[in-house]
Amino acid sequence: MPIQSYLSRCGFSADAFSADFYQQVTDFQQQLATLTPAAEVKWQFRVPELGEGGSCSLFGQLADEPYDLTPILGGQTDANQQLLAKVTAIVQFYQVNSASHWFGVYQRRHNPAGETVLVKLAYFGAESRAEFPLTAEFAAISNNSTVGLSGQGRIINNVAAYLAQGGEYYTCDPKVQAEACLPLVDANGDVLGIIDSEAFTQNLFDGKELALLIAVALTLPALLA
Structure with missing residues (x-):
């Protein structure tokens, strides 16, 4: 998908970005195209305990069983195995090139219970929730679910100000001060998943x-298609 088309699909104004910005995106795309799959992948990872009703994670309290x-x-x-190896290589590339403190790639899937969710395929940073329900109810408190349902991107460079204005937010780590959540869409604009990045500093x-x-x-x- 062309960069301009993707930005429009996300709800951003393509005209708001400079020629230098578009060139930076293109340069990163070219680097990403040359990545080799990661040598090791994780099929299991630790996750936080969920609160009452499973609506939120209990920060600092890990579940006994890994996801x-x-x-x-x-x-x-x-x-x-190849899918996870390729996604992991992209996560590793992002970690090297970004000042972000947390990053994850989620795919839209049906879990064994038959629920449509965003499932975390690979990430770096602190332990975090593995599945986000794709429901209107959960979207009321979660940017991940909101972006997964709408296909509209969310850039929050000041979480405290966003919350003060009444924005929905799912707190995985209280240190997070900025978050960017973008949809992963196919050529038809259908949402295949999301990426989520979080920083402990504002305006990243x-x-x-x-x-x-x-x-x-x-x-x-x-x-992911």
């Missing part, structure tokens, strides 16, 4: 940092 991707992906097949997601995020968002759909 296992095997059931929701349909088994540890060669194809799924602009300029080159935002260009990197958009390049990643444009690269991942080919793997």
